[in-house]
Amino acid sequence: MRLHRLAITAFGPFGATQEVDFDALSSAGLFLLHGPTGAGKTSVLDAVCYGLYGAVPGARQSPGTSLRSDHAPEGLTTEVRLELTVGGRRLEVTRRPAQPRRKKKGTGLTTEKAQSWLREYDSGHGWRALSRSHQEIGEELSGLIGMSREQFCQVVLLPQGDFARFLRADAEARGRLLGRLFDTRRFAAVEERLAELRRGAEAQVRAGDEKIINLAQRIAQAAGPAGREWPLPEARPGEPGLAVGVLQWAAVARAGARERLTVAEGAVSAAESRQAAARRALEGERELARLQLRYEETRDRAAALEAGRPERDRCEERLRRARKADLVAPALDMRDEAERAYRAASEAREHSRGRLPADLAEAGAEQLATMERRFRQELGELTAARRAERRSAEIDAERTAVERQSRADDELIQDTGHWLAGWEATRRGLQERVEDAQEAATRAEQLAGRLAPARRRLEAARRRDALAVEAETAARLLSDARESALAAHEHWLGLRERRLRDIAAELAAGLVDGVACAVCGSAEHPDPARPGDGHVDRATEEEALAAHRRSEAARTAAEQRIASVRERLAVASAEAAEGMEGAEEPVEAGGRTAAGPSVAELDALVAELGQEHARAHRLAGGTHAAREALDAAEREHADRLDQCRQAERRAAARTSQREALDREQAALERDLVKARGASATVADHARRLERRMGLLSEAAEAVRTEEDAAQRRKEADDRLADAAFKAGFDTPEAAAETLLTDAGHRELQHRIDAWQAEAAAVADRLAEQDARAAAERPQAVPDAARTAYDTSERLLREAGAALAAARERCSELDRLSRRATEEVRALGPLRREYERVARLAGLTAGTSADNERKMRLEAYVLAARLEQVAAAATARLRKMSSGRYTLVHSDARSGGRRAGLGLHVVDSWTGRERDTATLSGGETFFASLALALGLADVVTDEAGGVRLDTLFIDEGFGSLDEQTLDEVLDVLDSLRERDRSVGIVSHVADLRRRIPVQLEVVKERHGSAVRHRSADGLSD
Structure with missing residues (x-):
């Protein structure tokens, strides 16, 4: 990665736009960044970091603080634009932080959101835009640089104070820094995962042990007295011998339970024998008492039969005479039936005579029948008059309906007129x-x-x-x-x-x-x-x-x-x-x-x-209802108009209908006057004729019925006298007195049969030899035998319950023992897995006895990285110290702490190895510088070999003497062999003489400014 140009506007102490030409500064390979305290030297490095990552290093950009310069004029926008080459691509990234600005409308300020732009230079087409998304730009640059912001600030900006503290820090502090730079979180994750697996496996083993202990406690409960004789051994979850001890103890408990089962079986066998003997004795006493009681009851029944013999003879005689009277019973029934029929016919005739006129009270059946036929002929002549009368009534109904319809139509026409008016x-x-x-x-x-x-x-x-x-x-x-x-x-x-x-x-x-x-x-x-x-x-x-x-x-x-x-x-x-x-x-x-x-x-x-x-x-919401109401009103309007027109047409038709009905009814009325006679209606006249016909028919029938009943009564008297004489009775009345009802017959026969059955049963029982022999023996005592039997039955039940409990106990012990064996068998692989995982977890966590140095896995990996860093730093430290000092990694333990991240310096003058904290101030500076350069090389290789062509080194040169300063500068100058440019940030005045290419930051009233100084002269 090589920086080309940096433009800073209203950023930090810079009130106006300042440009830094890194191409010009890097031409000499080594350049100096200097200026008075507070001028903004570090702000230049902050701007580089902000352009690449959208944030400044460390805590210099705390929430609530602003990157905008206090010297910037109101209309000038804070902006950082950085041009660089990385991964073979020339890019330009522009970033603007969130900042206040004037509102476009109204008064006051508003906060403008942060913005970012990324462009790429194409030799054929010039600059072309790539993205304006913060996330996409960050992912693109991070992927090309291959380092996070923390790694970049540690490797490219080389903060010397941090490395001086790194030299003097303990292993834990070094581990935190190296862990951030080399991202060893995956190894810490392995430790945590193994620890988690160990805890999970341990929980499973403890759960299995607790199941076994619970089963052992249930076995102790199921064993009962046997469990108290051989108490459960003390066992805690996690003990190696827990499973074997529980299985051995369960075997002893099962053996004791089986012995008690054998004893219970013998006790049941003895109780069964005693119970069978008591049952036989009880049955014998009960049989003797039954036979003795039976013999006494038989003798009592025989005495009772002999006392009731006279009554039995009287019943047999009464039954014999009643059977003779049964021969006369049909004639008696016939006579009674004929008498009842004659009385009913006489009563019916008297009733019908009372309803006839006086002149017909003594008339015969033929005379009454002749008068009935004459009235029937007159009734038949009224059929046509009835039809005329019905039609007259129908005409009245039709006229009423016509009038009703007329009134309804008049009301409809009137109502419609009123409705149409509104x-x-x-x-x-x-x-x-x-x-x-x-x-x-x-x-x-x-x-x-x-x-x-x-x-x-x-x-x-x-x-x-x-x-x-x-x-x-x-x-x-x-x-x-x-x-x-x-x-x-x-x-x-x-x-x-x-x-x-x-x-x-x-x-x-x-x-x-x-x-x-x-x-x-x-x-x-x-x-x-x-x-x-x-x-x-x-x-x-x-x-x-x-x-x-x-x-x-x-x-x-x-x-x-x-x-x-x-x-x-x-x-x-x-x-x-x-x-x-x-x-x-x-x-x-x-x-x-x-x-x-x-x-x-x-x-x-x-x-x-x-x-x-x-x-x-x-x-x-009432729109639909209003439309429906309007439509309904319009439909009602049309319906009312149509109904009014139809009513008018019906009124015209009803006039002719009334006239036709009046003519037809006048013609019918003339015929009906003759047919009704003295009655109000034809129907009344017809009903009157029908009543007279019914009375005459009923009276004629009553006369004929009475005559037939008198003849049947005379015949029944003759037959009854003849039947009584043949049955041996003097008069029919004597035969009637001897008759019995069916219930009387059954009662007498039942009493006679019962006496005969009882006599036969008593004779049979008196002939029984075993009852007679039992009566001669002493009186039976079944209660004592019952008491003995109940005692033997109770003892048998107790023995049976004890046997069932012993069997259940053995069965439950066998079942629980099988479960315990299954749990022990299932726990075996879990225990072996736990031991393996626990051994690995202890080894990676540094707590195992196999880990002699008590070094964690992450510390072991970081120790390897620290060893690489020490080797890379030694190559430069030996040159800076004229071959005196060498940095070595130490994994020795000190003060009871874990080993792994020790860092010592070897002094070739004394041949002794000592802690880096014993270095003097100047020695600490060039040792930390060598360490920083070595760490930069290792982190660069770790990041995928990304080339870093621009480095910055912060303060610390003031602690060096002249000779050491020359050696340090020689080392830094040697970095140009890799075509690197190194920027030194320092106040040391001697460096201004030694390094001709400089970038000076000057403090001014209206904001800081940068000035470039080359070997030839000064340029703004």
Whole structure:
């Protein structure tokens, strides 16, 4: 990478545009960048870094600070333009940071966003634009350079103070720097991954051990008394012998359970024998008691039969006579039936006689039938009159319907006339309603377009007010942080100055007789310096420095916070003022945003717009209903006109219909007068004839029925007398008294059958020999036998329960033991995997006994890189020190710390190896310079061999004597062998004489300026 040209405008201390021609400066290979303190030497390097990466090195661009020059005029834009060649391509990158500018409309300032441009030079077509995206430009340049901003600042800008601290730092600090430069995060990720795998495997093993312990506890519970005889051995998760111990103990528990199962089986067998003997004894006593009771019951039943014998004889005699009377029963039933029929016929005749006229009360059946036939003939002659009467009624109904229709049509014509009279006013009202709804819809759309931006502005105003309060709080915190940082810085500088005054006493404290002094080289120390009053040691200074750095970090955080708050405040203020006159929100001095429209004003505006929009929306929502109402009214208008015309036509037709009905009804009425006679209607006259016919028919039938019933009663009397004589009864009445009902027959027969069955059963039971023999034996005692049997049954149940529990215990122990064996078998591979992963994790983390130096994997990789850096730095350090010093990497442990990142210097004059912290000030400078150059070479190779043709070296040359300075310059001059150009940043006056090509930064009232000086003379 080679720099060609740099143009700086309104950047840092430079108020106007300044150009740096690196091609002219690099022509000599070595050039000097000098100027008074605060003129802007470092700002030139900041501009180079800003052009490449869009940010300045380190903490020089804290949030809340601006890159814009305070000397720049108002209309001049801050800009950095850098032209360079990298990766064989000539590029030009232009960057403008975020900066305030005047509003195009209205008054005040607004913040302009940061911008970037990238162009490439083509020999055939000149400059052509590539991109204006910050992200794309950053990715393009980072890919070509091959280094991050931190690596570039460490390798190209070579900050000497950082490398001096690197020489004196401990292994941890060196590891952080080298880790950033060489990106060893993947090795740290390997350590973390292995540690994570180890924790996961350990958790799995512990979980498996806990499962085994839980199974062992369940085995102890299942073993019962056997488990108490052989208690579970103490076991904790993670112990190697846990699985074997649990399996052995489970085997012992199973053996004890099986022994108890054998004992329980013997106890059950004995209890079963005792229970069978008790059951047989109980059954014998129960049988003896049953037979004795049976014999006593039989004797009682025999005595009862003998006492009931007279009653049984009476029942048999009554049943015999009743069976004879059953022969007369059919004749008796026939006589009773004939008597009932005659009485019913007589009652019916008397009833019918009472409904006939007096002259027909004694008439016979033939006379009554003749009169019925005469009335039936007269009824048949009324059929035509009935049809005429029905037609007359229909004519009345038709005339009523015609009148009803006439009245309805008159009402329709009248109602339609009234409705049509107001039709024009109704139509105009509906049309106006449709037009109002359409206008409301247009108004609602307009209000909706204004309501959404107003709501966004209201929300932005609320955020603006909240952020304004937060900005004031952040400003107070920033002021406090700056005061604290300034006080801590002054305190540290004061302690450092006091320590430097007494540094001789501090060096003298480390002198040993016979050992050469690190300052003068003498082995004798006749008068070593002693600390004075108020001496400050190194620890105190470092503590003050740490406090200073903490306060600086707090200040930086406060600046970042206030910058973020102010940026969000500016955005919220701009959004709140959007759409107002002067759309850009004015910015006050100090970055605070001036107040725009208040929240109350915007809230009132939103409420007013919302209410208007709601009203318009409600009116617009009635558009469809208004159109439907207008269409419905027009349809009703057409329907009413059509109905009115039809009603008029129907009225004309009804006049002729009325006349025809009147003529037809007059003709019918003349015939009906003759047919009705004395009745009101023909139907009444017909019903009257039908009633007379019914009475005559009923009376004739009643006379004939009575005569038939009298004849059947006489025949039944003759048959009953004959049946009673044949059955052996003197009179029919005696036979009737002897008769029994079916229920009486069944009851007597059942009583006789029961006596016979009971006599047979008693005879059979009296003949039983075993019952007779049992009655002769002593009385049975089944209760005692039952008690003995219950006792044996209870003992058998207890023995059976004990046996079932023993079997269940053995089964459960076998099942749990199998599970424990499976868990142990499954845990084996997990335990082996855990041991392997734990061994690897311990090795990479430096905690394993196999890692003798306790070196982590990342430290091991960084140690290899440090060894390369030391080798590359030694090539230049030997030349700068006239062959005296060599940098070597050391992986030895010191002070109980881990090894890996030690850095020592070998002094060829003494042949001893010592820590780099013992170098003097000048030796530290050229050693750190050699280390920086060596690190640049290694990082360049690590980045893919990107060629670095331009380097910058910061302050530190003032600590060198004349001879050492010549040697250092020779080394730097040798860099030109690789066609490199080196820029030295220094105040040393002697360098101005030794280096003819110079870039001078001059301080002026209106901003700094740069001046080029070549070997021939001075040029602006």
